[in-house]
Amino acid sequence: MEPMKLDDKKNKPNKNFLLATVISCNLGSFASGILLTWTSPVLPKLNNATNVDSNPLGEPINLIQESWIGSCLALGAIFGPLLAGFTADRIGRKNTLVYCAGLPFLISLLILAFAKTPFLYYVARFLGGFGIGNLYTALPMYFGEISEASIRGAVSSSMNVFICLGELYAYAVGPYVSIMLFCLSCAVFPLAFILTFFFFPDSPYYLLAKDKMRTAEKSLMRLRNRTKSGIQQELKMMQRNVEEEAVNRGSLRDIFKSKGLRKALLICLGLVSFQQFSGITVVQFYVTNIFEATGSSLSPDVSAIIVGIVQLLASFSTPILVDRLGRKLLFLMSAIGMVISEVPLGIYFYLKDGGTDVSTLGWLPVLSLVAYIITYNLGFGPLPWTVMGEVFPSNVKSTASMITASVCWALGFLVANLFPIIAEAMGKGGTFWLFSGFCVLAAIFTALFLVETKGKSLQEIQKELNK
Template sequence: MDGHTSPQRKLVPGSDASSDASGAECHSIWKQVLGSVVVATVTLSYSCLLGFGSILLGQLDEPGSTVLVSDRQRPWLMSGAYVGSVIGCVLATFLAKTFGPSRIMFWHTVPNALGWGLQALVPGFWPLLAGRFVCGLACGVCVSSAQIYISETSSPRVRGVLLILPETFATTGLLMCYMLGLLLRWQLVAIICGLVPNLVIFLGFLKLPESPTWLVSKHRLAPAARSLLFFHGSRFEADAQVQQILAGLEQTKMSVRQTLGLMRHADYLRPVLIIALQMTILNFSGINAMFGYAVVIFKLARTGINAYQCAMVLAAVRLLCNLFSTSLIDRLGRRALISISGAFCTISLAVIGAYFFVRQQDEELVQDLHWLPLASMIVTISSYSVGIGPISWVIFGEMLPSSVRELYGSIIIIFWSVTLFTILQVFPDLTRLLGNHGTFWLFSGVCALQVLFACFVIPETRLRTLEDIQHEHFVAKKTEAERGVARTAAL
């Protein structure tokens, strides 16, 4: 029945195709929100790896630590999780297509919990590294599925807000870790991080249906219609939407090799390059490195305030600004918001670099300015969290063509993981090579590039459907590229 349902008859008996879909949508928004919350918990779990790494490095330096690590091992405790993430993203390229995003996110909780258990219960550098690797592997398998699942199950008028939830929950994970690190030893923090998010994800996906696009790709049309009705209400025109998804997928029904071959055409290559470059700027802006090494940075800055409390302030500011960005993203638009964000980050990071530079020359000159690093970092995090951070993930969910979203999404997440691993791994070396001031000036320069990139490259996708985004910005009309797609699919 699922694979051979006729296009002419109703896929779900009793669904009213003639009813007003917008009216039904109003009554079902809460399901989209709850579904997005469960999915966003995946990124909360992932961000706990970054926050926990900061706590771990901070507490291993304290007197009485039972685990000894060398200066060369320390960056690996921070970045080792993202080696696993890269491998997980490679596996996701094949697993997402075979099993579907919902099932992947459901089952990733098992190895993820095991990885946290290894970090909590087995002392020593190598067990810690292995546990972080396993957690990174598990999260890497499903992190791209999270954005895709939300974009495919949400309505256009709330999609921008819901696509910010993963970034908001990622910040919540950081704040949770810093708060726990202030109160508890790292072993107990690892147990909580392994238990709470995984339990929410496991129980949530017992109720949530599979992605309608994935179900259609497997010709399970009736379950796809039921999935759409679950998220959009009983009066949503599910049959028509299923046929529209099916038509789009049938036009480019290809193998992995053929799908990769589409990158020869500008309509497919351009959105991938835009998102990949944005992810590069996202990581090399230094914000994630600042959070990963937050405790260490504040100890070096000698602000006179507890380093964990400073890190908590940053995470709390980031969370509040993430929430504030939901009210701006569909008012100001993606391009304007990310440009303003980049401009403020450029200035505030330059100020932090200047503070470290002056202190290096003569510490007495900044004796009364110990508040400046924390204040400037608050400005940086606020600006980043309103624009660069959330919008990077919004355009990831909006700009990829639906027919290649799973594969290309996994490729971009692989790229994101590689760049994140790189900046976390080389951050200590950068501070030794360029000094603290030079490192922050480098980050400031990257944010200046962000402003130019947003103004001249990133398209505006505010209040557009996924199909409209593709036709307005990447497929203006029937081009040679489309004919090339057809030839590729026929091979």
């Protein structure tokens, strides 16, 4: 009887190895968060006309150079999903994450550490964005395929938490060290991701799709920390899913043939469009510049750190609320909350630029941006990707994901590139009112078009979309 007890013990799920895998992967998420907000502490140094010693370019950058340094990351991210959708099925999820995300992150940060010309900044930012596009496409796929159903939501949402941690690192460290030292310290994280992830297995789903049954079996045994007999039922279920997907694999044409899939694509494209037009890319890229422009008595660097801490804390709220309140209500609360937070921010800048004394209102921009970050993370930050995973069947999910992610980053590039120019022409007040107007449209779009997916099967969702 003793050997039987031992075997039962081994077959009990032990999530330590899976946890280690998730942490290793999320070193890449952490690096992506740094790259997203890298401009926030660095641009003030590149714009510094009084202390050019802190500027490796030797002279302040102009408005056009600033807009391109900010937006080249989003430009690179447009192309990442197009490659990841291809390589994830050819060389595997693991190799895609290492070579198409981790390696570009590392090269990008090393170039940024030693760059002496704006052109090298453009190249490095493009490379970093390319890696982000790959990571944001392949990592959710990998997490979904290595996790048990009971913890899939928690594993997937961990990505957003680590992104926020990376953003906070950039806000907290970047302002207080040289650009070179900041970038070299940041490069440690993608390097650690590359080195540690080599020790973890590829997705069992991918291995089964490549007819590598024994390797898939070993992968699942390690991820579940169980014996061979303990993973057979799950392995057989995975095998059936892989075989069904191989038979029913869809294409872009299949999406446009179906009324329900066309509506699903419209919903996803609408959600990511309003996500970008809410102004999040501007807040991530230029938050220190925004606080500097307020003239508040609170240091711009400290204000940015406050925003980073709030964003990290807010990232924990959605996983808790999404299955209780539903997707649609959270999207509506998010859109309305962003309107309420951006309108007063626009008023503050309008009064300040008009010559009104706003010294007694120094708290308003900090409060407004904190409220914006909280409400953004409540819905329009993480949930468009959740909805995308629910409204498309598995046979067209890869194609739909590539389209949605590329459109998202194309709009992010447009917003980031035009913000310095529009803010110069309209004033920052008018720009934030413009963003708040898009948030009003986002609320209307949500109310009219978004279907509630909470607690519904794929068949039920497709039935509702086909009405």
